[in-house]
Amino acid sequence: MSGMSSSPADPVLVVDGVSKEYGVAGRRIAGHRPVLRAVEGASFTLGVGETLGIVGESGCGKSTLARLLVGLERPTRGTVQIFGHQFARLSRTESRQLRRSIQLVMQDPYTSLDPRMTAGQIVTEPLQVHRDVVARPDRDRYVGELFEMVGLNPDHRNRYPHQFSGGQRQRIGIARALALHPKILVCDEPVSALDVSVQAQVLNLLSQLQVELGLSYIFIGHDLSVVRHISDRLLVLYLGKVVEYGTAAGIYGRPAHPYTEALLSAIPGKRGGSNGRIVLPGDPPSPTSRPTGCVFRTRCWKASAICEEVDPPLIELHRGGQEVACHFPNN
Numbered sequence: 001m002s003g004m005s006s007s008p009a010d011p012v013l014v015v016d017g018v019s020k021e022y023g024v025a026g027r028r029i030a031g032h033r034p035v036l037r038a039v040e041g042a043s044f045t046l047g048v049g050e051t052l053g054i055v056g057e058s059g060c061g062k063s064t065l066a067r068l069l070v071g072l073e074r075p076t077r078g079t080v081q082i083f084g085h086q087f088a089r090l091s092r093t094e095s096r097q098l099r100r101s102i103q104l105v106m107q108d109p110y111t112s113l114d115p116r117m118t119a120g121q122i123v124t125e126p127l128q129v130h131r132d133v134v135a136r137p138d139r140d141r142y143v144g145e146l147f148e149m150v151g152l153n154p155d156h157r158n159r160y161p162h163q164f165s166g167g168q169r170q171r172i173g174i175a176r177a178l179a180l181h182p183k184i185l186v187c188d189e190p191v192s193a194l195d196v197s198v199q200a201q202v203l204n205l206l207s208q209l210q211v212e213l214g215l216s217y218i219f220i221g222h223d224l225s226v227v228r229h230i231s232d233r234l235l236v237l238y239l240g241k242v243v244e245y246g247t248a249a250g251i252y253g254r255p256a257h258p259y260t261e262a263l264l265s266a267i268p269g270k271r272g273g274s275n276g277r278i279v280l281p282g283d284p285p286s287p288t289s290r291p292t293g294c295v296f297r298t299r300c301w302k303a304s305a306i307c308e309e310v311d312p313p314l315i316e317l318h319r320g321g322q323e324v325a326c327h328f329p330n331n
């Protein structure tokens with residue numbers, strides 16, 4: 001584990017000013033087609049062997065960010081660099097090579113595994129696309145090793161997804177993600193669909209694999225109590241914007257952004273500053289009608305006139321590299 005500052009010395013992933021906009025159906029307004037900004041100006045890095053946790057409520061842009069990182073979507077603005085390379089600048093063949101190094105573990109094993117394929121076929125599929133990873137005669141043995149690595153019985157490879165439990169299905173998803181020897185896993189809500197006891201087992205497996213294989217993780221979730229346990233550093237997203245970024249210990253100990261403070265106050269056994277549980281009014285606004293100024297101001301108890309007018313930039317606080325986008329951060 002590494003990364004006590006906001007910028008690891010040797011990043012495997014560098015995200016710089018990334019925005020993603022989607023066109024939305026509807027009337028043109030002043031000659032422009034309305035756009036939905038799912039991610040806006042996100043910048044962060046990921047160090048070797050490190051876990052960066054990304055947290056936020058439903059709809060804040062977490063899955064969009066995950067798809068941008070693994071090259072399933074292209075940013076509208078900004079760049080994603082993986083080991084110094086950008087998907088946008090590579091040929092098809094080079095993109096395929098780069099894609100091996102960064103793999104996605106999906107949210108919901110119930111829907112992300114093809115029910116008509118056996119577990120063995122699911123894990124073998126990437127090896128049929130990238131034929132040079134393992135020679136054909138060795139594939140069966142290799143798939144057996146992958147099963148063992150994630151704690152599945154290799155003899156169960158001819159079973160179908162519905163014959164496994166939820167936790168086992170997530171292990172199949174992890175084995176599949178590991179098949180091409182990636183260096184980075186982007187885990188998008190990997191335990192959210194699982195029972196609490198099973199969550200812990202899958203989190204332990206991910207931690208163990210990280211050490212054994214020297215992997216770097218992006219770990220995305222909505223539940224800060226889960227995410228902070230596995231993360232070295234945290235990034236808090238609200239309505240597509242990074243509102244706080246720093247070490248997990250620093251943010252958990254002293255959240256600087258009111259939104260982070262509210263998220264933390266909901267964790268049982270954790271006191272939210274002097275206020276106790278902070279219940280935010282209403283839901284996040286729609287990304288198609290973002291507030292002027294600070295995106296969080298419509299739900300913030302600290303908001304004043306400047307928050308309506310000026311979008312606060314992400315600035316570094318004078319403690320361990322913690323960064324916050326707020327006019328009135330906690331000190």
Ligand SMILES: Nc1ncnc2c1ncn2[C@@H]1O[C@H](COP(=O)(O)OP(=O)(O)OP(=O)(O)O)[C@@H](O)[C@H]1O
Pocket residue numbers: 022023036037038056057058059060061062063064065287
């Ligand atoms: N392909 C798309 N076309 C149009 N809008 C999209 C598309 N993908 C995502 N969005 C919108 O972008 C916003 C962010 O979505 P995203 O799925 O990234 O959020 P999320 O934080 O992962 O939410 P959840 O946890 O509910 O999956 C949402 O308003 C969503 O409706």
